[in-house]
Amino acid sequence: MTYAEKQRLMRDRAAALIEDGIVAYIIGWRETRFPDKTAVFFARDKDDAERLVWNEYAVPLTAKYMTGDRWPDGKIGVFARGCDSKAINRLISDNQIERENVYIIGLPCEGKSDDRCLTCRQKDPVAYDELLWEPDSASPTVAGRGRFFRTEEVEALGTQERFDYWEDVYSRCIRCYACRNICPVCTCRECYVDMHRTGFQGKRQDTAENRVFGVTRAFHVGDRCIECGECERACPMGLPILGQTQKIIKTVERLAGDYESGMSPDKENFLGKFDKDDKDAFM
Amino acid sequence: MSKTGVFICHCGTNIASALDVYKVAEAAKAIPDVSYAAEYKYMCSEPGQQLILDAIKEQGLKRIVIAACSPRMHEITFRKMLKKSGVNEYLLEIANIREQDSWVHEDTGKATEKAIDLVRMAVAKVQKNEPLKTSFIPVTKRALVIGGGIAGIQAALDIADAGHDVVLLEREPSIGGRMAMLDKTFPTLDCSACISTPKMVDVSAHPNITLMTSCEVESVSGYIGNFKVAIRKKAKYVNHDICTGCGLCEEKCPVKTDSAFNRGLSKRPAIYKLFPQAVPAKPVIDKESCIKIKSGKCGLCEKICPLGCIDYNDEDRLVEEEFGAIVLATGYKLAEWQSMYDEYGAGRFPDVIDGLQFERLVNASGPTEGRITRPSDGKEPKTVVIVKCVGSRDIKKGHPYCSRACCMYAAKHAHQILEKIPGSRVFIFYIDVRTPGKGYEEFYDKTRKDGAVYVRGRVSRIYKEGDHIVCQGEDSLLGRQVRVNADLVVLETAMEPSEGSAELLGLLGCAKDEDGWIQEAHPKLRPVETQVGGVFLAGVCQGPKDIPDTVAQASASAAKAIGLLNKDEMETSPMIASVAEDKCSGCGACEPICPYKAITLERIPDREPGTGRKIERPAARVNAGLCQGCGACTVACRTGAIDLLGFRNNQILQEVDALWP
Numbered sequence: 001m002t003y004a005e006k007q008r009l010m011r012d013r014a015a016a017l018i019e020d021g022i023v024a025y026i027i028g029w030r031e032t033r034f035p036d037k038t039a040v041f042f043a044r045d046k047d048d049a050e051r052l053v054w055n056e057y058a059v060p061l062t063a064k065y066m067t068g069d070r071w072p073d074g075k076i077g078v079f080a081r082g083c084d085s086k087a088i089n090r091l092i093s094d095n096q097i098e099r100e101n102v103y104i105i106g107l108p109c110e111g112k113s114d115d116r117c118l119t120c121r122q123k124d125p126v127a128y129d130e131l132l133w134e135p136d137s138a139s140p141t142v143a144g145r146g147r148f149f150r151t152e153e154v155e156a157l158g159t160q161e162r163f164d165y166w167e168d169v170y171s172r173c174i175r176c177y178a179c180r181n182i183c184p185v186c187t188c189r190e191c192y193v194d195m196h197r198t199g200f201q202g203k204r205q206d207t208a209e210n211r212v213f214g215v216t217r218a219f220h221v222g223d224r225c226i227e228c229g230e231c232e233r234a235c236p237m238g239l240p241i242l243g244q245t246q247k248i249i250k251t252v253e254r255l256a257g258d259y260e261s262g263m264s265p266d267k268e269n270f271l272g273k274f275d276k277d278d279k280d281a282f283m
Numbered sequence: 284m285s286k287t288g289v290f291i292c293h294c295g296t297n298i299a300s301a302l303d304v305y306k307v308a309e310a311a312k313a314i315p316d317v318s319y320a321a322e323y324k325y326m327c328s329e330p331g332q333q334l335i336l337d338a339i340k341e342q343g344l345k346r347i348v349i350a351a352c353s354p355r356m357h358e359i360t361f362r363k364m365l366k367k368s369g370v371n372e373y374l375l376e377i378a379n380i381r382e383q384d385s386w387v388h389e390d391t392g393k394a395t396e397k398a399i400d401l402v403r404m405a406v407a408k409v410q411k412n413e414p415l416k417t418s419f420i421p422v423t424k425r426a427l428v429i430g431g432g433i434a435g436i437q438a439a440l441d442i443a444d445a446g447h448d449v450v451l452l453e454r455e456p457s458i459g460g461r462m463a464m465l466d467k468t469f470p471t472l473d474c475s476a477c478i479s480t481p482k483m484v485d486v487s488a489h490p491n492i493t494l495m496t497s498c499e500v501e502s503v504s505g506y507i508g509n510f511k512v513a514i515r516k517k518a519k520y521v522n523h524d525i526c527t528g529c530g531l532c533e534e535k536c537p538v539k540t541d542s543a544f545n546r547g548l549s550k551r552p553a554i555y556k557l558f559p560q561a562v563p564a565k566p567v568i569d570k571e572s573c574i575k576i577k578s579g580k581c582g583l584c585e586k587i588c589p590l591g592c593i594d595y596n597d598e599d600r601l602v603e604e605e606f607g608a609i610v611l612a613t614g615y616k617l618a619e620w621q622s623m624y625d626e627y628g629a630g631r632f633p634d635v636i637d638g639l640q641f642e643r644l645v646n647a648s649g650p651t652e653g654r655i656t657r658p659s660d661g662k663e664p665k666t667v668v669i670v671k672c673v674g675s676r677d678i679k680k681g682h683p684y685c686s687r688a689c690c691m692y693a694a695k696h697a698h699q700i701l702e703k704i705p706g707s708r709v710f711i712f713y714i715d716v717r718t719p720g721k722g723y724e725e726f727y728d729k730t731r732k733d734g735a736v737y738v739r740g741r742v743s744r745i746y747k748e749g750d751h752i753v754c755q756g757e758d759s760l761l762g763r764q765v766r767v768n769a770d771l772v773v774l775e776t777a778m779e780p781s782e783g784s785a786e787l788l789g790l791l792g793c794a795k796d797e798d799g800w801i802q803e804a805h806p807k808l809r810p811v812e813t814q815v816g817g818v819f820l821a822g823v824c825q826g827p828k829d830i831p832d833t834v835a836q837a838s839a840s841a842a843k844a845i846g847l848l849n850k851d852e853m854e855t856s857p858m859i860a861s862v863a864e865d866k867c868s869g870c871g872a873c874e875p876i877c878p879y880k881a882i883t884l885e886r887i888p889d890r891e892p893g894t895g896r897k898i899e900r901p902a903a904r905v906n907a908g909l910c911q912g913c914g915a916c917t918v919a920c921r922t923g924a925i926d927l928l929g930f931r932n933n934q935i936l937q938e939v940d941a942l943w944p
Contacts, residue, residue, distance in 0.1 A: 071891055071898045094870040095884070095901045188922035189868045198923060198933045199940075220921040272919055273875045 001133055006107075007054040009132050010079065013105065015049035023077030023103045027065050029058040036113075040065055052079075054107070059114045061230050063087035064184045066097050076102055081109035082122030086226040086262030087184035089127055093265050094224070096187045104128040108135035116229030116242070118145050126263055147227075148250050150243030170210040172237045179231035179241050180217065185224045185261075192216070214244065222248040223271040226262035287406055288319040288344035290335055291398075292326035292351035294381055299324075301385035302394040307350065310399040314406050319344060327357045332364045339368045346370070346412065348405045350378040350398065355805070371414035373857065373929055378405040400942060407941030411934040415857035420908050422508035423607040424848050427452060429500060429787070432460020433830060434822025434837040435612035436482050441841030442610075443491035447848045450493045450604060451486060452514065454783075457496060457561035458483055460614055464544065464558075464639055466646040466653075468830055469695040470726035476560060476648070483562040497567060499783075501601060503609075503790045504880060506908040507817030508853050510606045518597040520568035520576070521554070526592040528556070528564040532584035540572040542650075546640040548658060549650030554584045554593075559648055568593075608817050608844040611801060612837065613787060613824040615778040618674035623681055627673070627745045627774065633659040634752055635745060635772040637673075638692060645699050655703055657771055664770030667700050668754045669693050669711045670742045674777030675827075676714060682777050684798055688829040689775040690717045694727050696773055697735035709735045710767050712742050712756055720831065738765060745772060778827040791818055792878050800826045811840040815879075816911065819843050858929035859910035860917060862903045866924035869901030873916035873925055881909035882916060 014026045030041035030051045038057045042065075043049050063084045066076050080088060088104060091097045106128030111117050124135040146152070157165055177193065180186045193201040193213060201216070202209045222245065231241040252259045252270045259270060267273075289311040293299035304322045311320035319342040323331050326349055338344060347370060349361055354377040362372035378401040388394040424447055428439045431453030439451040451458065462468075463483075465475035486492050501513040521532075536552030544557050553573040554566045574581040575595050585593040617637055621630035628635050634657045636644070643649040644656065657664050671693050674681035690713070697709040716737065718724040731737060742756035751768040758765045780799040788795050793813045794802040801820050804812040811819050819840035822833040847853065864887055874882045883906070886899040903916075903925065914927040923932050 070900070071896070094868075096868070096870070187868055187870065188866075189924075190866045190922055192921065192923055195923060199936045200923065200932070267871070267875065269872060269875075272872045 003055045006133060007052070010054050010105075010107075011049050011052050013132060014043050014052055014077070015046045017077055017103070017105070018043065018045060018049065022075065024072060024074030026052075026077035026079065026105070027062045028052040028079045029054070029060065029062075056110070056113045059112045059116070059233065061087055061182070061184060061228055063091060064182065064230075066102065067091065067187055070097065072101055075100075078102060078104055079107055080104045080125050080128060081107050082120065082124055082126060083109075083226065083228040085125035085127045086122060087228060089265045090185050090224060090226055090262045091187065093267050094185065094187055099265065104130075106131040108133060110136070114229075114233060116233045119147050119149065119227065119229070121147065121227070121260065122263075127265070148246050150240060151246045151250055154240070154243060155247075166211075166214075167207065169239050170207045170214055173210040173214065173239055174237060175205065175210060175213055176236065178234040178236065182230045182234040183221060184226065184228065184230070185221050192220075217241075218244045218248060221245050223252050223259075223269055224261050225249060227260075285316050285346055285410055286318045286342070286344050287314075287316045287346040287348060287409060288335070288338050288342060289314075289317050289321075289348045289350065289402060289406065290326055290338075291320070291322040291380070291402075292331070292349065293322065293324045294352060294385075295324065298351070298381050298385040301388065302380070302391055302398050304398075306395050307380070307398045307402060311348075311350075311402050311406070314403060316346075316406055316410055317348075318342060326351050327360055332361075335361075335364065336368050339370055344370065346374045346376075346409045348376045348378060348402060348409055350380045350402050350405070352381040353377075353379050353383075373415040374409060374412050376405040376409040376412065378402045404938045404941045408934050408938040411931070411937045412929070413931075415928055417854045417857050418907065419852040420506075420508055420855055421852045422848065422850050423510075423605045424448070425450070425604075425606050426608045426610060426844050426848060427510070427512055427604070427606040428610045428612060430460070430612035430614055430781075430822075430824070431455070431458030431486075431494075431496070432612060432614045432822065433462040433479055433482070434614065434824075434833045435460070435610070436479075436486055437834050437837035438610045438612055438821045438841040438844070439492055440482065440485055440489065441838050442608075442844050442848070443489045445841075445845040445848075446491070447845065448491050448493070450495055450606070452498050452500065453494075453496045454499045454517075455496065455557055456519070456555075456567040457557040457563065458486060458494065459558070459560075459562065461639070462830060463560070464546075464646075465642045466649075467695065467699065469691045470720070470722040472695070472698075480560045480562075483560070487562045494563065496563060500787060500790060505605075506879075506881075506906070507815075507855075508607045508847065508850075509908060510609055510817065511603055512606060512609075513601055513603050516600045516602060518570065518599050520570065520573070520594055520597045521566055522592040522594060523563060523565050525590050526565045527590065528566070529589070530556075530566075531587050531589070532593070533566055535583045535587045537581065537583065538572050538574060540569070545643045545650050546637070548640060548643055568595075608819065608847045609791070610819045610821055610837075610840050610844055611787070611791075611793070611813070611824055612821040612840075613784045614781050615823040615827070616781045618681060618777040618779050620673050620774055620776045623674055626743065627670075628747075632745070632747055632752055632772075633657075634664075634770065635774065638689070638696065638773060638775045641696055641773045645696075645703070653703075655700060655771075662770070663704055664700075665704065665706065666708045666710070666767065666769045667697075667771045667773065668742075668752075668767050668769040669696055669709060669773045669775060670754070671711065671713045671775045672741070672777075673774040674779075677777075682779070682798055684777075684827065685717065686775075686778045687717070687827040688778075690715075691720070691723055691726065691829065693773075693775045694718075694730040694735070696775075698726075698730045698733060701730075701733045701735065710754075710769070711735055711737050712740060712754070713737055714739070714741065720829070740765075778823060780824065784824060791815055792880075793818060796826075798826075800824065811836055811843055814911075817847060855907060856912060858912045858927065859907055860905045860912070860914070860925050861928050862905055863924045863926070864902045866922050867902040867920075868922060868924070869903070870921075871901070871903070872919045872921065873903050876915050876919045878913065878915065879909045879911050881906045881911075 017023045025044045029038040106125035109123040225245045229242045308320045308322045365372040380398040426442045426449045428435045428451045439449045443449045462479045497517045499515045501515045505511040532554045538553035539550035541547045542551040554568045570576045647653040675686040718727045740757040740759040744755045754767045796802045821837035821840040885904045887902045891898045916925045
C-alpha cells in the first residue's frame with residue numbers, strides 16, 4: 001500500500017469514528033508550512049479528518065498529547081504506531097490515563113525518515129483497538145543501527161575524553177526543558193526542577209546546574225523510558241539525551257535480561273520495585 | 284536568627300581525646316544561627332542534661348544541636364529530656380562526632396575540622412526542622428507466638444500468666460519442638476521430657492492460651508498493636524473435638540513410613556502422633572503417605588475409630604486473627620551435612636549419624652528404647668567418634684558462626700556413651716572447647732575424667748574399612764595424623780534457621796542477618812526486638828543458643844510483649860512519610876517499593892485544572908501505623924511529593940548546602 005492509500009484509509013476511518021460518536025476527537029498529524037515536517041493535530045469533525053496526513057514525515061509522538069485531557073468527555077481517539085502504543089502503555093501503568101478513555105487506532109509503521117527511528121524495535125503497535133492495515137511481517141523492526149549504538153559510541157571513549165564529552169554537552173544545554181515536555185514518561189504534576197523552595201535544581205544557567213538536570217532527568221526516566229527518542233528530536237541543541245538514558249536501560253538489561261519498557265500496561269519499573277527475592281550481592 | 288544552642292559532649296575521653304572540643308564550641312558560637320554553645324564531659328548524664336535544660340531556660344533557646352555519639356545511642360534520651368523543657372523534641376539534631384569522627388580519625392586537627400563541619404550541618408538542618416507531634420493508636424490485647432518449641436512455650440506461658448490472650452501456633456501436629464526430641468540436658472542431666480512435657484501440658488490447660496497445631500502463617504498485614512494474620516489450618520483429617528486419643532487407629536494403620544521425629548531411625552504409621560507425650564495427644568493423618576487419601580482404598584482407621592473422628596475429605600482452612608504483638612520462636616534445623624561434606628561419606632554410611640539422631644537413640648522413648656546401637660546392624664558400638672563443628676566455624680564448607688550448644692552436648696553424648704556402654708571408648712575431635720555457662724566447664728572436666736579423649740583437630744576423611752568406620756584427621760597438638768577405627772560416628776552439626784523462616788520474615792518485613800538468623804533491633808540494647816515494631820524474637824531463631832539462654836530470652840521477649848499489651852493505646856513515631864497530595868501524580872512508584880506495605884493508591888477528590896469540574900484522581904496515601912519511616916518511598920518519588928517528616932528533602936538539602944557554602 002502506498003502512503004496515499006493509507007492516508008485515505010486514515011481520513012475515512014477518522015471521519016467515521018467521529019461521526020459515529022465512538023471517539024470525541026482523534027489525535028493524528030497534519031501538514032505544516034515545511035514540506036518535511038508534520039505537526040500533531042486534533043481532528044474533531046469530518047472536515048478536520050480530511051486534513052490528517054500519513055507520510056514519511058509523520059514523526060511526532062501522538063500519545064503524550066492525551067495527558068492534556070485526563071478527564072475527557074468521551075473517548076480520545078489516537079493514531080498509534082509502535083512507539084505511540086508503548087507510550088500509551090506507559091501512561092496507563094503510570095496511572096496518567098485510563099485505558100477505557102482511549103480508542104487506539106493502530107498504524108503498523110514503515111519506519112520514518114528521522115534519527116529517532118534508527119533504533120526502533122517496535123514498528124507495529126503493541127496495543128490497539130483496531131489495526132488500520134496489516135503489518136508488514138517482513139520487517140517488524142526498522143533495520144537500522146544496534147539498539148545501544150548511541151551509548152556504545154560514548155562508552156568507547158577514554159575516561160578523560162568521556163568527561164570532556166559530557167562537559168561539552170552540559171556546556172551547551174540551555175535547560176529549555178523541551179526534552180522533559182515532550183517525554184511520554186515525564187508526567188509529574190510538578191517537575192522537581194520547578195520546586196525552587198525545596199531547592200533540588202538551582203536556577204543558574206551554568207554547566208554545574210545543567211549537569212544536575214541532565215543526570216537527574218536520566219534517572220527519573222531511567223527504566224521507564226520507552227526509547228522513542230522524542231527527547232533528542234525535540235532538543236534544539238542536538239544533545240545526546242536518549243543515548244544517556246539508554247545507558248541505564250543497558251545496565252538494567254545486564255541485570256535483568258531482556259528488558260523493554262512499555263510492552264504492556266502492567267507495572268514494570270525494574271529499578272522501582274522491592275522484592276524479597278531481589279539479588280543483593282552487594283549486601 | 285533562631286536562637287540555636289549547641290552542646291558538645293566530651294564523652295569522657297572518647298571524643299575529647301581525639302579532637303579539640305573547645306575549638307568546636309568556639310567555632311559553633313561563630314555560626315550566625317547559634318546564640319549559645321557549651322561543652323561538657325558527659326552530656327547524657329544527669330548534670331549534662333540539666334546543663335542543657337538550664338541553658339534553654341536562661342538563653343531562651345528554641346532549637347538544639349547536640350554534638351555527641353550516634354543518634355542511635357541517645358537521641359531518644361535527649362528527646363525525653365526536651366519534653367521537660369518546652370522545646371519540641373523534634374527541634375533537635377544530633378551531630379555524630381564520635382562514631383563518625385573521633386573514633387575513626389587519627390589526625391586531631393582534621394577531626395576537629397570535621398566536627399565543626401558536622402555541627403554546621405546539624406545547625407543548618409535544625410533551622411528547617413519543624414515541631415512534630417506523636418499520635419496514639421489502640422492496641423489489640425492479644426499475642427501471637429509463632430513456633431511451639433521451648434522458646435514459644437515459655438513466651439506463651441509468660442504472656443498468658445500476665446493475663447493476656449495468646450495464640451501459640453505450631454506447624455507440626457504437636458508442640459514440643461527440638462527439646463522434645465532430646466534425651467538428657469546438660470549440665471545437670473535432667474531428662475528433657477521430664478522438664479518440658481509439664482510445660483506443654485500447662486500450655487494446653489492454660490485458660491488464656493489457644494493452641495493452634497498443624498497451622499502456618501499465610502500472610503501478615505497491619506502494624507504494631509494491630510496485626511492481622513491469616514493462618515492456614517492444615518487439614519488433620521481427624522476431628523480433634525471428639526477424638527480422645529485412644530490410639531486404636533495408629534495400631535491398625537498398615538502404612539509404615541520414616542519417622543521424621545526419630546530422624547529416620549524408625550517407622551511410623553500414616554495416622555500418627557508426633558511422639559507419645561504429644562500435645563495435643565491426638566493423631567493426625569499424613570496425607571502424603573495415607574493410602575486412603577492417595578488411592579481411595581484402605582479406610583481402616585475410619586472403620587476402627589469408635590467415635591467416627593476420621594474425615595478423609597478434610598481440607599485446609601484459612602482464618603484471620605488479630606493480634607497486638609507477635610513473638611517469633613521459629614527455632615532451627617540441623618545443617619544438611621550430607622550435601623556439604625562429601626569426605627564424611629555424604630550419608631552413604633548408616634553409622635555416621637548427627638547429634639539429634641543420637642538423642643533419639645539414647646532416648647528411652649526413642650526407636651531403641653534408649654539402647655545405643657549402630658543403625659546398620661543393631662550392635663552396640665565400642666568405639667565412638669564425635670566430630671564437632673560440622674558445618675559450624677567452617678567458612679569454606681559451612682557457616683562462619685559457632686553453633687554454641689554443640690561443645691556441651693558433645694560432652695554430654697560422650698558421658699552417656701561411657702556410662703551406658705561399659706568398656707567403651709569415645710574420641711572427640713574439636714577445634715576449641717567452649718564452655719561458658721554455669722556448671723559447664725565442670726561438666727566438661729568430668730567428661731574428660733570419665734575417659735573421653737579429646738583430639739584437637741578437624742576430621743579430614745571418614746571412610747569404611749571392613750566393619751569399621753575410619754575417622755582420619757590431624758591431631759594438631761601432636762602435629763600428626765591420627766586414625767580411629769570407630770563403630771559409630773556422631774557429627775555435631777551446625778544449627779541453621781528452620782525451614783521457611785526466610786519466607787516468614789518476608790511476610791513480616793523483618794530483616795535477617797547474613798546467615799539467615801533474624802536480625803535483632805540492636806545487638807546489645809534491644810536483643811529481643813526486631814526492626815519491625817511489635818514483633819519480638821525468642822530462642823534460636825535469632826542465633827544458636829542452648830536451652831537456658833533460649834528460655835531466658837523467651838521470658839525477655841514475653842516481658843516486651845506484655846509491656847506492649849498492657850497499654851490501651853500506644854505512641855507512634857511522627858517521623859513517617861507524608862504525601863503532598865497537590866504534587867502527587869499518582870504514578871504509584873512508591874507503592875511497590877514500600878517494605879511495610881504502608882502505601883496505597885487511593886482516588887482523591889479534586890477539581891480539573893481550567894474547567895473547575897469536580898473530578899477524582901489517584902494519589903498515594905501513607906498508613907501512619909504501618910509506616911516505619913525508612914524513607915524508601917521518598918527516594919522513589921521523582922517529584923518529591925513524599926517527604927519523610929524529620930528528614931524532609933529541603934532539610935537534607937539545607938544540610939548538604941551547609942557543607943559547601
